[in-house]
Every structure is written in structure tokens, then in C-alpha cells.
Amino acid sequence: MITEGQIPHIKNSFIGSFRVFCKNKMGVLSLIVLLFFIFIAVFGQLLVPYDPQSFGQNGIMEAPSASHVLGTDEMGRDLFGALVSGTRTSLLVGIFGTVISMVVGALIGIVSGYRGGKIDALLMRLTDIMLVLPWLPLMLVLAALMGSSIWNIIAVIGLTGWAQTARIIRAQTLSIKERQYIERARVIGSSDFHIIRRHILPDVFPLILADAVTTAACAIDAETTLSFLGMGDITRPSWGMILHYAFESGAASSNAYWYLIPPGLCVLFVVLSFSYIGNAFDEIFNPRLRGRSENGAS
Amino acid sequence: MNRRYLLKKFLQAIITVFAVLIINYFLFRIMPGDPLAMLVRSPSLSEEAKASVAAMFGLDKPWYIQFFVYIKQVFTLDMGTSFIYKKPVLDIIAERIPATLLLTVPAEILAVFFGCYIGMISAWRRGTKSDVLGTGVSMVFYAMPTFWLGILMVTFFSATLGLFPTSGMMTTTLGDRSFWAEAGDVVVHLILPVITMALVMLGNYTLVMRNSLTDVLTEDYINTAYAKGHTAKNVLRRHAMPNALIPVTTLITMNLGFTISGALQIETVFSWPGIGRLMYDALQGRDYPLLQGIFLLISICVVGANFLSDILYGYLDPRVKA
Numbered sequence: 001m002i003t004e005g006q007i008p009h010i011k012n013s014f015i016g017s018f019r020v021f022c023k024n025k026m027g028v029l030s031l032i033v034l035l036f037f038i039f040i041a042v043f044g045q046l047l048v049p050y051d052p053q054s055f056g057q058n059g060i061m062e063a064p065s066a067s068h069v070l071g072t073d074e075m076g077r078d079l080f081g082a083l084v085s086g087t088r089t090s091l092l093v094g095i096f097g098t099v100i101s102m103v104v105g106a107l108i109g110i111v112s113g114y115r116g117g118k119i120d121a122l123l124m125r126l127t128d129i130m131l132v133l134p135w136l137p138l139m140l141v142l143a144a145l146m147g148s149s150i151w152n153i154i155a156v157i158g159l160t161g162w163a164q165t166a167r168i169i170r171a172q173t174l175s176i177k178e179r180q181y182i183e184r185a186r187v188i189g190s191s192d193f194h195i196i197r198r199h200i201l202p203d204v205f206p207l208i209l210a211d212a213v214t215t216a217a218c219a220i221d222a223e224t225t226l227s228f229l230g231m232g233d234i235t236r237p238s239w240g241m242i243l244h245y246a247f248e249s250g251a252a253s254s255n256a257y258w259y260l261i262p263p264g265l266c267v268l269f270v271v272l273s274f275s276y277i278g279n280a281f282d283e284i285f286n287p288r289l290r291g292r293s294e295n296g297a298s
Numbered sequence: 299m300n301r302r303y304l305l306k307k308f309l310q311a312i313i314t315v316f317a318v319l320i321i322n323y324f325l326f327r328i329m330p331g332d333p334l335a336m337l338v339r340s341p342s343l344s345e346e347a348k349a350s351v352a353a354m355f356g357l358d359k360p361w362y363i364q365f366f367v368y369i370k371q372v373f374t375l376d377m378g379t380s381f382i383y384k385k386p387v388l389d390i391i392a393e394r395i396p397a398t399l400l401l402t403v404p405a406e407i408l409a410v411f412f413g414c415y416i417g418m419i420s421a422w423r424r425g426t427k428s429d430v431l432g433t434g435v436s437m438v439f440y441a442m443p444t445f446w447l448g449i450l451m452v453t454f455f456s457a458t459l460g461l462f463p464t465s466g467m468m469t470t471t472l473g474d475r476s477f478w479a480e481a482g483d484v485v486v487h488l489i490l491p492v493i494t495m496a497l498v499m500l501g502n503y504t505l506v507m508r509n510s511l512t513d514v515l516t517e518d519y520i521n522t523a524y525a526k527g528h529t530a531k532n533v534l535r536r537h538a539m540p541n542a543l544i545p546v547t548t549l550i551t552m553n554l555g556f557t558i559s560g561a562l563q564i565e566t567v568f569s570w571p572g573i574g575r576l577m578y579d580a581l582q583g584r585d586y587p588l589l590q591g592i593f594l595l596i597s598i599c600v601v602g603a604n605f606l607s608d609i610l611y612g613y614l615d616p617r618v619k620a
Contacts, residue, residue, distance in 0.1 A: 136559035
């Protein structure tokens with residue numbers, strides 16, 4: 001009886017959440033922009049008439065023209081092609097970095113909140129230290145020491161970005177832990193693992209999702225910055241790598257705007273989209289905020 | 299604020315500093331990329347020369363001896379010798395600090411002032427066009443990669459319009475000049491990086507100010523103030539702003555890590571000879587002692603700033619307890 005009653009409730013809350021999201025115009029627009037970039041990352045290569053790594057047959061540092069819509073770089077490579085393959089790398093790093101950071105953050109947050117005591121104190125001290133350490137210098141040092149393959153970059157981003165998530169998830173776990181159904185599950189002899197997997201994880205999941213969006217924005221920005229500062233994977237062109245080459249080849253002083261502007265705009269659009277979607281999620285999970293904005297509009 | 303709160307925060311800061319010391323040490327020993335291998339990459343170096351270089355940098359001793367040597371060195375402010383510059387790390391860092399302060403302090407002041415102002419207007423006129431514009435522009439600058447904004451500024455204002463020099467701290471080719479001529483030259487070089495940095499940091503302050511003031515404006519005492527017959531302007535200035543500014547005040551100190559990340563990118567783009575550019579050069583040259591020294595310095599400053607912001611928060615907001 002109880003479970004039957006709960007299913008429509010969950011469904012309604014999902015549809016309700018979706019309705020709240022749809023009301024947020026910037027959120028919907030951002031979602032469309034993101035889907036566009038994902039489409040480019042998956043199918044983009046089909047749109048590019050040139051091999052992105054081929055050079056020699058084109059002129060160098062050519063301004064945009066009919067044959068090269070975004071011009072060419074200092075080695076005569078087609079920049080539109082580079083941008084498209086950069087989309088794939090940047091999104092890949094962003095997504096994998098976010099996933100690692102979510103898994104680590106959620107694990108530490110749940111264990112810390114559920115176990116409490118000494119383990120909690122120890123893990124939270126670690127989290128505080130990670131929160132305080134300046135992220136960019138830390139990532140640069142790690143990337144320099146580990147070597148800059150794409151998987152190392154992903155690992156560096158994932159392993160430095162989990163602290164905020166761990167704090168949020170811990171707080172939520174602490175409040176869920178006190179609820180009656182957890183108590184009941186424990187009384188009938190469920191193991192800790194079972195309780196975490198079946199009761200706590202589903203409850204903190206929406207929060208993990210909302211936090212993932214914000215983290216993804218940071219991850220993409222981090223990849224771009226690391227690559228620009230020369231810590232990127234030179235075998236995989238990302239938006240940050242294109243900007244790195246542009247800067248190194250003096251595109252700024254020779255006014256090669258076609259080289260400089262498109263990759264940065266892509267980063268900007270993706271990061272902004274994630275931020276606006278994050279704001280929309282905030283309104284869903286934080287009803288106080290929703291009420292406030294309605295008051296403000298009236 | 300009571301003594302227990304202060305003591306707790308102080309102990310936390312001390313623990314964090316020790317953790318930083320340990321992380322900093324092990325990071326540079328455990329990770330692949332042996333500093334000695336880097337140093338003696340040139341095949342022309344003889345075995346004796348390699349051994350003498352290793353002895354010079356203390357690389358020939360076992361790691362635990364090196365650890366105690368390292369801890370002792372940190373407390374005596376001896377951070378070793380730079381691979382590239384062949385000078386004490388501390389001296390090199392100390393030389394670069396003024397340039398970084400010259401860049402970050404004016405930028406921070408501009409960002410706090412304009413950020414708070416835009417945030418205040420946005421919260422006060424919530425939902426109007428000026429709110430949408432102010433918040434939107436701030437979010438764009440916030441989301442933009444810092445270095446990219448710097449490059450765009452150089453391309454537009456220096457390369458295209460020719461208004462400002464593209465890089466460096468002063469024009470070195472001019473020879474001997476009076477103090478004022480040189481100072482003026484530095485200011486001309488400073489304008490573009492400072493504006494870039496202020497724009498990047500602005501967004502954070504705007505958004506925090508806006509959220510904070512919006513929260514405060516829903517409090518009961520704001521209604522009370524209106525009921526007592528205060529004008530809207532008076533309510534904003536005397537009742538809402540003082541409380542709304544508390545999170546911003548602590549953000550200034552807490553943001554040091556963010557400021558350093560910004561300075562790193564902007565100094566790289568503008569070839570500004572500060573700590574950030576030094577770190578970039580140390581990274582490119584894999585100058586481990588220098589990199590370690592800079593990382594340690596930055597981390598300790600950030601931990602200190604966080605401790606300061608905790609104290610400040612406890613002092614400004616009496617509701618905070620241990």
C-alpha cells in the first residue's frame with residue numbers, strides 16, 4: 001500500500017520539477033545550447049571538410065574565407081576543424097572530471113555523514129584542507145608532476161574538485177540519517193551498505209546532480225586554463241590548447257581575431273549554460289529561493 | 299565571539315598549515331619526474347658533475363633525511379636554490395612580490411567597489427532591466443576564462459587601437475629617466491592588467507552582494523523600519539546594507555585563492571613580472587625548488603587569509619558561535 005502510494009508521488013515530483021525548470025527561460029535556453037555542443041562533439045567531424053591535423057597545403061594565418069570559414073593557424077591548419085575536435089576533448093574532460101569529482105565527493109560525504117565520530121572528523125579535516133588550498137596552483141603543480149596526458153588532466157581536475165560536493169552531501173546525509181525509515185531499516189537488520197545504497201543514495205542523488213552541473217562549469221574552465229598555461233595534452237586539441245597555440249604564435253599582437261575569439265566563446269557559452277542550469281536547479285531544490293523571486297517580481 | 303571559537307579556528311589553521319607542508323613535500327618527491335633527471339638531462343654532463351650537482355641540492359640522501367632537512371629549512375626560511383636562476387628561492391620570490399601587489403590591490407579595490415554597487419542596485423531593483431543587465435554582465439565576466447579576457451583586451455586596446463603597451467612592467471629601451479617618468483611608465487603598463495583583473499573579480503562580488511542584500515530585504519526588521527516611517531533610501535543605507543555587507547567583507551579575505559589564480563593568468567598574458575608569471579616560468583622550466591617555494595607561500599597566505607576571514611566573520615556577526 002505504502003509503496004503504491006509513493007510511486008505517483010515520485011513521478012509527480014519529477015514532472016513538477018521539470019515544470020519548474022521549464023519556467024526558467026535561461027535554464028531552458030542553456031539546455032538547448034549544451035545539447036547543441038554535445039551534438040557537435042559527437043557528429044561534428046562529419047561537418048569538417050579537412051583533416052584537422054593536416055597542414056602544408058593551406059596558407060598560414062589566413063583570415064576567414066569561403067574555403068576556411070574560421071581561417072587557418074600558424075601552421076596552416078583549418079581552425080574550424082580544430083574547434084570541432086576541440087569541442088569533443090573539452091566536453092570529454094569536463095564530463096569525466098565531473099564524474100570523478102562527484103564519485104569521490106559523494107563517497108566521502110556519505111561515509112562521513114553516515115558514520116560520524118572519528119571518521120567524520122578526519123574526513124572533514126581533509127575536506128577543509130582541500131577547500132582551502134588554492135585550486136589553480138594545486139592543479140598546475142599536480143599536472144606538472146604527473147605529466148600532461150589527457151587522463152592525467154581528468155584525474156587532476158577530478159581529485160581537486162570534490163571538497164564542496166563532500167560538504168553538501170554530508171550535510172544532507174546527516175539530516176536523512178535521522179529519519180524514521182532509516183531507523184526502521186536498521187531495526188529489521190539491514191546492513192549499512194544496504195541502507196546507504198537503497199535509502200540514502202536515492203535521497204541525495206538530486207543534490208549530487210545539481211552539484212554536478214556547477215562542478216562541470218568549473219571542470220571545463222579548469223581544463224581550458226590548464227591547457228592554456230601549457231599543461232595540456234599536446235596530442236589532443238581542446239579549446240584551451242587552441243588558445244595556447246594562438247597565444248604562443250602571437251595572435252594577440254597580430255590581431256588574428258579568428259584564431260582567438262571562437263574557442264573562448266565556446267568555453268564562455270558552455271560555462272554560462274552550466275551556470276544557468278545550476279541556477280534553475282537551485283530554484284527546484286531550494287523552494288525558499290523560488291518564493292523569494294516571485295515576491296521580488298511582484 | 300568567544301575565546302573558544304577563536305582557539306578552534308586557530309588550531310584548524312595550524313593543522314592545515316602542517317598538512318600543506320606535508321603535502322607540499324611529498325608531492326614533489328613521490329610524483330614521477332625526478333628533479334635530478336630533469337637537471338642532468340644534458341648528456342654532456344660527466345658522472346662526477348652529476349653527483350656534485352645532486353649533493354648541492356641534497357638529492358643524494360634518503361627521503362626521510364630529506365624530509366627533516368626540508369622541515370628545518372622551512373622554519374629557517376631557507377627554501378633551497380632555484381634550478382633556473384641559481385639563486386635562493388626566497389630571494390627570487392621576494393623580488394616579485396611588489397609587482398603582484400601593485401597589480402592585485404588596485405584591482406581588488408575596484409572590483410569590491412563596483413561589484414558591491416552593481417549588486418546593491420540589482421537586489422534593490424530586483425527583476426527590473428537594470429537587475430537583469432547587471433547580473434547578466436557579471437555572470438558573463440565570471441564565466442569567462444580569465445586569460446582569454448586578458449588576450450582580448452590586448453588584441454583590442456593594444457594591438458588594434460594602440461592605446462596601451464602589450465606587455466611588461468615598463469619600457470626598458472628608454473634608458474635613464476627621472477623617477478616620475480618611470481612611475482608614469484609603470485602606470486601606463488598597469489592600466490590594462492588591472493582593469494582585466496577587476497572585471498574578472500567583479501562578478502563574484504556582484505552576485506554575493508545581490509544574494510546577501512536580497513536575503514536581508516526579506517527580514518522582519520526591514521518591514522519594521524518601513525513601518526517606523528523611514529524613507530526607502532534610508533532603509534537601504536542604514537538598515538539593510540550594514541548587514542548585507544558582512545558576507546562581502548569576509549569574501550575579500552576568503553577570495554585570496556581566487557585572486558591568486560587570476561593573477562597567475564593575467565601576469566602570464568601581460569608578462570607582468572610578479573609571482574604568477576614566476577610560477578608560470580617555474581612550471582615551464584620544471585624548476586621544482588622554485589615551484590615548491592611558490593606553492594608553499596601561496597598556500598600559507600591562503601590559509602592565513604581564511605583564518606582572518608573566520609575571525610572577521612565572528613567579530614562582525616555576533617550570531618556566529620563555536
